[in-house]
Each structure stands twice: as C-alpha cells, then as structure tokens.
Amino acid sequence: MPEGFLQIGEVAERAELSLRTVRYYEEQGLLTPARRSDGGFRLYTDEQVQRLLVIKQMKPLDFSVEQMRELLTARDALADPATPAAARSEARATIAAFAADVATRVTKLRTRLANAESFAATLRAESGEG
Numbered sequence: 001m002p003e004g005f006l007q008i009g010e011v012a013e014r015a016e017l018s019l020r021t022v023r024y025y026e027e028q029g030l031l032t033p034a035r036r037s038d039g040g041f042r043l044y045t046d047e048q049v050q051r052l053l054v055i056k057q058m059k060p061l062d063f064s065v066e067q068m069r070e071l072l073t074a075r076d077a078l079a080d081p082a083t084p085a086a087a088r089s090e091a092r093a094t095i096a097a098f099a100a101d102v103a104t105r106v107t108k109l110r111t112r113l114a115n116a117e118s119f120a121a122t123l124r125a126e127s128g129e130g
Contacts, residue, residue, distance in 0.1 A: 005034065005043040015052040022052065028065045030055055030072060061105045071098050 006014070012022045025031040026042075031051055033042035051072065058068050077083045077091035 005037075005045060006049070008042050008044070011044045011049055011052065014049045015056060017052060017056065025052065025055055028069075030065065030068055061102060061109075067098075070094065074098075 008019060008022055012019050015022070022031065026033070031048055034045045034048060035043050037043055054072065054075070055068055058071070063071075071094070074091040074094035077087055078095070083091070
C-alpha cells in the first residue's frame with residue numbers, strides 16, 4: 001500500500017465508525033476515496049478521516065445527508081485556494097448559518113436533557129431512591 005494512505009478498515013477504526021457506515025457515506029457522496037490500490041482497494045488519507053469526523057459530529061444533531069453535503073461542500077470551497085472570492089464569501093456565509101443552526105440545536109438538546117434529568121429525579125423520588 002502506498003505510504004500515507006489508509007484502507008477502509010483503518011479509516012473506520014480511526015473515526016470509530018463501522019465499515020458499513022463508511023461505505024454508506026461513500027454511497028451518499030459525502031466521502032470519496034483518495035484513490036484505489038492496484039488491487040482495487042479504497043485508499044484514504046487523513047483528510048478523509050477528518051471529513052468523517054465532521055459527519056460524525058453532525059449525525060447526533062439530526063442533520064440530513066443533504067445538509068451534511070452542503071456544509072462539506074462549503075468547507076471544501078474554503079479549503080481550496082483556487083476558489084474565487086465570491087464563492088469563498090458564499091461558503092463562509094453557509095458555514096456561519098450552520099454554526100447558528102448548531103447553536104439552536106444544542107440549546108434544544110440541553111432543554112431535552114434537563115427535562116430527562118428532572119423526570120429521572122421524579123422517578124427516583126417515587127421509588128424511594130431520591
């Protein structure tokens with residue numbers, strides 16, 4: 001295997017995802033192997049691992065595959081020095097909108113967690129544990 005490349009199993013392990021999940025993200029167009037080995041194996045770089053980690057952070061916040069694609073596309077545009085200034089500006093605006101959306105989702109999750117903790121405390125009190 002060429003130096004600096006990882007096979008799918010190594011990528012899955014580093015991202016703490018199943019092979020099936022990595023393949024699913026490939027099928028959805030969120031991840032593309034950097035290249036294929038002479039034997040046809042998918043080969044990845046650390047850049048693809050980082051991409052999976054972004055996807056992994058978005059998943060528990062209930063972002064759709066399309067939303068993930070939109071954010072990843074914006075991040076790719078910013079990472080590419082050849083991206084024109086207008087497109088870079090649009091990418092920054094997209095990322096800012098996602099940041100605001102994440103903040104809203106986090107607030108909702110905190111509310112849900114507080115409600116769950118309150119409910120657990122009620123149940124402990126009713127059971128005589130609290």
